[in-house]
Amino acid sequence: MEMNIQEIKNYLPHRYPFLLIDRVLEIEVGKSIVALKNVSFNEPQFTGHFPDQPIMPGVLIIEAMAQATGILAFKSEVGKPIEGQIYMLVGVDKVRFKRMIEPGDQLHLKAEVTTVKRGIWKFKCSATVDGKIVTTAELMCTQKAAD
Template sequence: MDIHQILEYLPHRYPILLVDRVLECEPGKSIHAIKNVTINEPFFNGHFPHHPVMPGVLILEALAQAAAILSFKTMGSKPDDKSVYYFAGIDGARFKKPVSPGDQLNLHVEIIASKRGIWKFKAEARVDGQLATEAELMCTVRSIE
C-alpha cells in the first residue's frame, strides 16, 4: 500500500501519521509496514536537541497504526468519521535500541486474538534487522457518537 491507500485506512494526519508504506499485509494474520524516520520530525527539536532519539511511545504508536490497518483489512472495512481506533492495553513493552534520524523502522505486527471487538497483537519494530522495540498491543474500535 502506498501513502494514498494508507490514508484511506488511518484517520491520522501530520504530525502523527507514522506509517509511510505497507510492504505486505495478510488479512487475518500479519502486516509489514515501514516508517522512514527523518530529522524533520517535529519531536526531534525537544527529544533531544543534542542527541535526537525517537520517543518510544511514538514507536508504539507506529506499531498500533500498522495494527489498525491490519484490523480494518481483516474486517474488510475502512474506518469512518464516527469511529476511533484506541489502545486498550500495552504489555511487555521493551525498548532495545534507540531509533535515530535516517533510520527506517520496519513494523511487524501479527494478530494473536480478536474477541468482541478487542484485538491483541504481537508487535516488533526493527532497524537494519535489529530489534528496536517489542510489545503486545491491545486495541479496539469505538464509536464516538
C-alpha cells in the first residue's frame, strides 16, 4: 500500500519545515514500512549546515525514521489517529552514520517492528541512498493519548 503526502498528513502532526516523509512506498501493517524523503537544497537547515558543503543533519535523519515508525504504529494499532493523538519518540539506540546525505539525494527509510510490549514499540531502522546504507538505528516510540 502506498501513501501520498495528503494521506501522510492524516497520520503525522508535523508540517513544513518538519514533515520529513514525502511518500510511503510500502507498508505491511504490524510489520514494516518503506518511506521516501526527497532532500532539497531549499530546506532551511542547509543555510547553516554547512553553507559551503550542505549535508543533512543526523538528527533529522533520525527524525525522518521516527516519523515513518509513527505512521506504521498508527496504521497497525488504531488505524487513523484522532485529534491530538500522536506517537512520540522515546528512545534511540545503536545509531550509526555511514555516509553523508546531500541535497538532491532521495532517502529511503525502512522500519521493521521488532517488539511491541505494553504500548512501547521497538523498531530496527535503516536509511539508504542509491541502495547504500547511510544510517542505521533502533528506535522506540509510544502513543500519547489525545488531551
